[in-house]
Amino acid sequence: MPKMKIRGGDLDLVEYDFHPFHPGECIKTLGFEDTYDLIPFPGTVTTTAPARIHLSVLDMNRFAPDRPGGGGIGFAIQIYCTAEVECTLTGFEIDYAREPILRHFVEVFRQTVGYEGGFRIKARDHEHQHVGLGSTSTVLVAVAQAMNAALGSPLTDLQLRLLIGNNYVEETLDGRITPGFETGVGPAVATYGGMAVMGDELTLVSQRPFADGKNVVIGIPPSDISSAGEKEFDLLMNRARSLDYRDRELKAYLILMDLVPALERGDLETIGDIVWEIEFRGSKRAEVEHHSFAIYHYMSKIRDAGFEFVGMSSVGPSIAVVTERSVEETVAFLRSIGLETAISTRVDNQGIRITYSPG
Secondary structure (H helix, E strand, C coil): EEEEEEEEEEEEEEEEEEECCCCCCCCCCCCCCCCCCCCCCEEEEEEEEEEEEEEECCEEEEEEEECCCCCCCEEEEEEEEEEEEEEEECCCCCCCCCCCHHHHHHHHHHCCCCCEEEEEEEEEECCCCCCCCCCHHHHHHHHHHHHHHHHHCCCCHHHHHHHHCCHHHHHCCCCCEEEECCEEEEEHHHHCCCCCCCCCCHHHHEEEEECCCCCEEEEEEECCCCCCHHHHHHHHHHHHHHHHHHHHHHHHHHHHHHHHHHHCCHHHHHHHHHHHHHCCHHHHHHHHCCCCCCHHHHHHHHHCCCCCCCECCCCCCCCEEEECCCCCHHHHHHHHHCCCCEEEEEECCCCEEEEEEEC
């Protein structure tokens, strides 16, 4: 794979050399390896994990493909990924379209807890592709929690989140894998639900219920600009870093001093005001402008129409609207300004569900 250049400023230029590897290589157990009392469940463990809307990274200078972190904010929605896991005597059976990613984390988990048996795994994502819902991290959470539960829960939620973040990968065209970007927002909200505020090194700073009973509608603006692969790398690691040098302190202040208190009192309008301000700051501005200023035009129309909360999800171009207004009214308005409606749902404030079915 090619070397990618990272520029944060005039005197800040480094090259990142991607080195793809095979699933099961380059494992990071983070010192969690121990002699655990493993109790294989005699049946099937099923997990259901909510997807996420990722609103913003806090500082792009604090994460890279081989360094998870950077902080961030996001919330869980009622769109789900599932996993079914059975313990077997030996070997692995993985039923999932992106098998190398799961195979790698299975090896991470096995090596960490010292499990010498096998697994039969069936995973399904939410099938809403390329709309910023983080299917990869959500599936990993579903599978990780299911494997853990199937062995008597030897690891904590925190350990699982750190293992996922530090071993987060994307697949390459030749069936190998390479380190990917991970802030920890997806695994945190998939586990606990609600809205999460993450600090650096995958630290969970705050988790609160968010917009309970309100509607979430995701609209997709017309855009033929890619945010995947090398395009995503260039976006996140160059202009976004430069802008975060300037605005990261302000973003952190807004989140700590205004957003978290607004979450405590359930003030959707104030939360929407803060998220709107962040849309114009630092790395989030780079992500929005990557799809042209037309994104701001669409979002401004939604704000001017009085909808409480609007923000672009992840690297876009999808726009998330959270509102007390009805789904029908919201969808009709989005269509009137030229946005296709991708999903109508609600916030998930419960997090992952685990069920046990005896064999």
